[in-house]
Structures are given as structure tokens and as C-alpha cells.
């Protein structure tokens with residue numbers, strides 16, 4: 001029961017305020033759009049879209065395996081929140097700010113737009129153990145990915161469309177090294193792509209060295225990610241599993257999006273709305289945090 005008009009009387013300029021801050025952050029560093037989009041995903045998969053990932057504290061989600069030394073953009077969300085608070089004090093939740101910021105980030109890199117619905121409230125807790133179990137690792141097989149998205153009420157189509165987020169952004173060596181040196185069972189990585197990756201991701205050291213998730217256009221939101229998968233050039237094992245993991249429904253969806261960017265954009269928009277609707281706190285549950293890093 002989230003609604004697009006939730007803040008129309010209490011914060012009528014919300015979209016413009018958020019857009020301005022996100023646009024300038026992305027102009028300053030293109031990759032930031034990817035980092036913000038990922039924060040929304042990692043928020044929603046852990047007890048719903050409740051801004052739980054934004055809470056500081058060593059026992060919280062920020063320090064879970066998928067996030068520690070990896071999740072970034074918290075300072076940008078602080079800037080968005082500060083700008084929103086200065087016009088609309090105490091009314092807009094951090095969870096809604098993250099959902100809207102993710103859309104503005106995608107639009108800033110020329111991706112599709114969609115209508116964001118609002119009314120989420122902010123959690124008072126953050127679960128490191130749920131983050132560790134609910135966010136799939138890059139070593140996931142196709143069937144594990146399907147199960148992990150199914151657990152959130154998301155379909156195989158949603159899985160493929162949302163994975164198209166990897167058309168932007170970067171990953172650290174530690175997340176794809178095993179494919180290069182240990183060999184992962186069932187892997188089908190292109191040989192020359194693999195040797196190129198080895199140059200900047202040695203077998204020891206260089207853990208945080210970066211490679212683009214889309215080797216062709218890492219700062220444009222487009223469908224080349226899917227064409228890379230067809231060429232066995234997905235960066236993460238989990239990426240390549242969508243095309244090469246033996247699940248024909250995933251493979252055919254990859255082909256559809258590789259052949260038709262509009263089909264990808266429209267499925268992505270639909271899936272982002274679904275992901276943004278995962279288990280929100282509403283009504284009198286949760287709170288509107290004054291500072292996204294702390295409970296009130």
C-alpha cells in the first residue's frame with residue numbers, strides 16, 4: 001500500500017531535491033550511481049526496504065560479508081537526507097530516500113525511469129546475520145540465485161532484469177579471483193577475457209583492484225551486459241551463470257534482453273518497483289530517522 005503521492009503535501013519538491021544531489025554526486029564520480037543502486041538492493045533483501053543497511057554500528061549490516069569494504073555511497077545518502085530535511089523536516093524516511101535515490105542514479109547514467117512509490121518507514125535494527133544469508137554471493141550457481149530471489153518474492157525474469165544492474169559499476173578482484181586461478185566448477189569464462197583480468201587481479205595481493213562489471217560501457221546503463229554474457233564475458237561467476245548455468249528460462253531471458261534494450265528497460269523498471277515493495281514498515285511501525293545512520 002505504498003503510494004506515489006505519499007509526500008505530495010508534506011514534501012512536494014522531494015523528487016527535485018533528491019535529483020539535484022544525486023546528479024551532482026554522479027557528475028563528480030560516475031561510479032557513484034552504481035554504488036547507490038546497490039545500496040537499495042542490499043537494503044531491500046535484508047528484512048525489507050527499511051534503511052537497515054544505513055545504520056552505523058559494528059554489529060550491523062554494514063559489516064556483513066557482502067557489504068564490508070564494499071558497500072559505498074553512505075556519505076551521498078547523508079547529503080540527500082540533509083537536503084531533504086532542510087525543506088521537509090522529519091517527514092521523509094531514509095528507506096524512501098534510498099529508493100528514490102536509486103532511481104535517480106539509474107536515470108543519471110541514461111537508464112530507464114519508473115514511478116517510485118513511498119510510505120516506507122525506517123527500522124530500528126540491522127541484522128548482520130540476515131545480510132550474510134539473504135544477499136547471494138558471487139560464487140552462486142544459477143539455482144542458488146533463483147532460490148534467493150524467490151525467497152524475496154522475485155521471479156526468474158526479475159532475477160535476470162535486476163542483474164542487469166551490473167551494466168554499471170565495478171567489482172573487486174577478491175570477488176572474481178577464484179575463477180581465474182582455482183577454476184570454478186561449471187565455469188565457461190572466455191579465455192582472452194580471463195587473461196586480461198589476470199593482469200590486474202594477481203593470484204595473491206591486489207584484493208581491492210577493480211574491474212568493470214560491464215567491460216564495454218561501465219558508466220552507461222544499457223543492455224551490453226547481456227551481450228557480454230552471450231560472449232562468456234560476464235565478470236562474476238554468478239553473472240555468467242544466468243546464461244551458462246543450464247537454466248533455460250534464464251538463458252532465454254538473457255537473449256531477449258541482449259536483443260532488445262527496450263524489453264530490458266521495461267522489465268528492469270517493473271522489477272525495481274517489485275524489489276522496492278519488499279516487506280516495508282508502514283503505518284506506525286518503525287520510525288522516520290532524523291539521521292540515517294542512527295535510530296532516533
Ligand code: HEM
Pocket residue numbers: 031033034035036037038041069070071072136137138139140145162163165166168169170171172173175213236238
Ligand atoms: C544476482 C545476484 C547478485 C550478486 C551475486 C551480486 C554480486 C555483486 C558483487 C560481488 C559486486 C562487487 C562488489 C565489490 O567487489 O565490492 C556487485 C556490484 C554491484 N551490484 Fe551486484 N550482485 C547481484 C545482484 C545485484 C542486483 C539485484 C543489483 C541492483 C538491483 C546489483 C547492483 C550492483 C551494482 C550497481 C554494483 C556495482 C557497485 C559499485 O560499483 O559500487 N547487484 N554485485
